[in-house]
Amino acid sequence: MSSASPEKLADGQPSAAPTVPSLTVGDVEIARTFDDAGNLDRMEPVSSGEAFNVTVQLRDLERQKVWRDGKLLFDGGRRSGDLVINDLRYQWQCQYLSPFDKVRFRVPFSSLHSFAEDAGRPEYRTLSCPPGTNDDVMLGLARALVPSLEHPQEAHPLFLEQINLAMLAHLIQSYGGVYFPSRKKGLLAPWQEKRSTEFLVGHVNDSFSIAELAAACELSRSYFIKAFKQSFGRTPHRWLTEYRIARAKDLLCLDMPIAEIAIVCGFADQSHLTRVFSDHVGVSPGRFRRTFADLDPGEKK
Numbered sequence: 001m002s003s004a005s006p007e008k009l010a011d012g013q014p015s016a017a018p019t020v021p022s023l024t025v026g027d028v029e030i031a032r033t034f035d036d037a038g039n040l041d042r043m044e045p046v047s048s049g050e051a052f053n054v055t056v057q058l059r060d061l062e063r064q065k066v067w068r069d070g071k072l073l074f075d076g077g078r079r080s081g082d083l084v085i086n087d088l089r090y091q092w093q094c095q096y097l098s099p100f101d102k103v104r105f106r107v108p109f110s111s112l113h114s115f116a117e118d119a120g121r122p123e124y125r126t127l128s129c130p131p132g133t134n135d136d137v138m139l140g141l142a143r144a145l146v147p148s149l150e151h152p153q154e155a156h157p158l159f160l161e162q163i164n165l166a167m168l169a170h171l172i173q174s175y176g177g178v179y180f181p182s183r184k185k186g187l188l189a190p191w192q193e194k195r196s197t198e199f200l201v202g203h204v205n206d207s208f209s210i211a212e213l214a215a216a217c218e219l220s221r222s223y224f225i226k227a228f229k230q231s232f233g234r235t236p237h238r239w240l241t242e243y244r245i246a247r248a249k250d251l252l253c254l255d256m257p258i259a260e261i262a263i264v265c266g267f268a269d270q271s272h273l274t275r276v277f278s279d280h281v282g283v284s285p286g287r288f289r290r291t292f293a294d295l296d297p298g299e300k301k
Contacts, residue, residue, distance in 0.1 A: 053106055251264065
């Protein structure tokens, strides 16, 4: 796509930004930005940081331009309910060429990781939202927040906290690859879920038996295997493999040698990592490392 810089008004200055009602819940900043004027030609920089910008369109948007690090990534319209997740370690700029109305959640990486760990889901690594995603759940949560954004002094803290928890759970489950089962018979108890994932993460480089893992949860081997799969949507072996791959993806974004990454992530050697990684991701670790920097953050997994 074009790498042209964002356009400005005829006098070279961006137009005045609209009012932005906002509030903060825990570490999450929530803001609504809207403008009913037509033919907008306004540049909007997005502050960077160790966080995601999660944006929900409250109504159809005819045209928008989005730049990442000075490169034009998007030029087009969005529908009501469209969801965009941007990694704020990049520099972003937006330009609206038609009326718009959106709610933006600025979610620190630390908040997502803490929520996942507290829920016994340490396999969470990052969020990945495919282009063109329409999300009725996030749209409903955003609309429910509008009265609180208009009158933040009247917003009940308990209501805001419930919305925030629902938002975090939905993002992690829908875009973070984490499985949250509905509570029913045959599942692990919350303490057993936590203990089993702590055991798996703690033994990522060690050999162990399912019997040892089951014993840590005070269950028989056969019952544990069934209950684990009901609770996490995958077997313990699959869970651990996916965790190792996710950890390898993070390290491949650094300068660490692939052979060293293989050992750190619990693989026998580089060829073992390459074989398993290629089977699950579709490309080799080396190819993933070479192409990662050129991907849209919404496509990174």
